[in-house]
């Protein structure tokens with residue numbers, strides 16, 4: 177083990193793990209807005225244990241989950257891990273990334289030192305009884321999000337992952353593009369194709385909230401590829417244009433409506449009538465954007481509290497609202513009459529399984545899915561990148577940060 181502290185981009189000899197490394201991390205005393213929560217520090221480099229891989233990180237993807245981690249709300253991820261017996265009083269976020277396998281622990285299979293890889297964020301216990309009995313790992317009781325619920329994510333010179341989190345890096349991709357599409361791309365893929373029989377079929381209209389966001393930009397393309405008709409919701413003309421450029425058949429500007437959030441109580445007839453009138457107007461906007469009077473077969477949800485009542489109303493008979501997040505809040509109202517009378521499905525969806533992950537990597541490698549990386553930050557800009565997400569001021573698509581990669585545009589260490 178070497179005592180030298182290597183600067184970002186200055187690679188130690190492969191396998192010779194330095195004692196210390198740089199990490200852009202969160203501490204409980206800094207919980208709050210991302211700009212102040214993240215700071216670059218020098219800490220001990222983790223060692224790979226059994227089945228684990230230490231990765232020299234070239235670039236990291238920026239995702240909304242570390243906005244939550246920085247806020248310390250709704251979950252204090254550091255306290256939660258300490259409760260489980262982990263000693264660290266810091267959180268290294270980053271639930272996806274690209275890099276080079278630097279060292280491996282005992283019993284690692286499928287990857288070797290020197291491999292160029294992309295990293296997925298699902299972490300589970302492969303020896304767990306449910307997984308041994310064949311359950312989808314995403315449904316395992318041991319599932320955790322690496323770089324959120326688990327420590328040593330990609331916002332550091334070295335990341336600690338399990339071997340099954342490493343996938344061959346598509347050779348045509350830059351480090352920064354390779355780092356930033358799996359979490360949103362594969363999550364969107366599971367939402368749209370993982371819940372049979374409600375999967376996207378040719379000709380299906382699909383309503384996509386936050387069409388210009390990380391998930392949304394992936395969803396528009398995935399729906400298009402499957403022959404569906406993506407209709408995106410946005411909050412600005414710039415974002416509308418971006419969605420059209422990705423293949424959205426129509427776009428709705430949500431700022432023209434005001435009925436967002438919790439539903440009024442049914443006993444307040446005036447308020448309920450006003451609310452219903454706005455929801456119906458939004459529905460007419462959907463028809464206009466689609467060019468015909470059909471309801472969405474699938475509603476792609478993650479905005480949560482503000483939008484769920486509208487999603488449940490708009491969704492087609494026998495259709496599905498699939499949700500993976502609650503950006504605007506978690507306490508969302510469902511008018512159960514729409515749910516049962518129209519036999520709709522409200523389906524929670526979280527992360528993705530290995531097959532869904534590989535499907536998305538293959539789509540990107542073959543040029544059928546653009547990773548949509550619109551902005552790349554330097555290592556010290558990780559807090560700022562999360563602040564933009566927090567404030568909904570980010571550019572459309574996905575965002576990445578360079579870690580050890582010296583500049584953008586590079587595709588290989590060689």
Ligand code: NDP
Nearest residue numbers: 240386389390391410411478479482500501503504526527
């Ligand atoms: P982004 O910030 O990139 O995009 C979210 C989009 O949502 C924004 O572009 C914005 O678009 C829209 N939006 C924000 N607030 C509202 C609102 N109140 N009503 C309607 N739309 C809104 O984030 P991601 O796409 O990466 O992630 C979205 C959510 O999904 C996050 O909460 C994240 O934590 C979660 N997520 C969950 C995963 C899982 O596996 N469970 C995986 C990935 C993400 P506009 O203002 O233009 O309408």
